[in-house]
Amino acid sequence: PPIIEIDHLSKQYAGGTRALDNVSLSIEQGEILALLGPNGAGKTTLISIICGLVVPTGGTVRVGGHDIRTDWRAARKLIGLVPQEIALEPFETVANSVRFTRGLYGEGPDEAYLEQLLRSLALWDKRDAPTRALSGGMKRRVLIAKALSHRPKVLFLDEPTAGVDVHLRREMWTVVSELRASGVTIILTTHYLEEAEEMADRIGVIDKGHLMLVRPTAELMGEFGRKQ
Ligand code: ADP
Ligand code: ADP
Secondary structure, eight states, X not given: OOSEEEEEEEEEOTTSOEEEEEEEEEEOTTOEEXXXXXXXXXXXXHHHHHTTSXXXXXXXXXXXXXXXXXXXXXXXXXXXXXXXXXXXXXXXXXXXXXXXXXXXXXXXXXXXXXXXXXXXXXXXXXXXXXXXXXXXXXXXXXHXXXXXXXXXXXXXXXXXXXXXXXXXXXXXXXXXXXXGGGTOEEEEEESOHHHHHHHOSEEEEEEXXXXXXXXXXXXXXXXXXXXX
């Protein structure tokens, strides 16, 4: 079965904005899906609902078969989120920062996994450095390490390259493609077609709260007349 099943999902905010309108989508374990759309399309709302941060006004979401409304505790263990803003504890070390997040999920320490995680994100040498001493790219990698601290099956990246330079964007693309090998399912939002094309197996185009289409990347790029 799909790791995520979104069925007729809608969200109307208190002010009246319909941020999502009747969105249905299934996501398979291990795939990388990009949600592509302009600012205000509803991308953040969609991942915020799946991550339990926003309550939908209609429809259902299942994560690993668990309904997020009735079985949230089981669902959240399967999910890791890298938020849009960099929010790190400046005086905390890299390793402690990741340990802290793991604790929030009620998981006991696992130093062997912590080492593997920090090595895979090229942060092992910085494990005892305070996060404020890190470069922008390293800070983003710490956020990914925190999101993966409890070994989730699904990783959400909300606008992973918003406001970063070309060099850092490339670095993030590399990090994501390396995560593919770990088998984690990745869902990212972006408003760059090139970024979606570079990273994702499948692209969902979202606009004004509507999921316009969902296609394998190769198929979609073929339609746009671009070579792979
Ligand atoms: P995106 O991530 O694609 O930029 P969002 O999900 O952030 O889109 O926003 C979708 C729509 O919902 C926008 O019109 C936005 O202004 C509105 N919106 C987002 N968050 C809230 C909120 N907390 N309260 C009211 N409206 C919101
Ligand atoms: P202060 O020294 O002013 O308490 P901290 O950076 O230690 O500042 O903490 C700020 C907030 O971040 C606190 O609410 C604390 O609970 C939280 N916090 C502290 N350490 C971590 C951590 N490693 N990971 C995530 N949040 C943390």
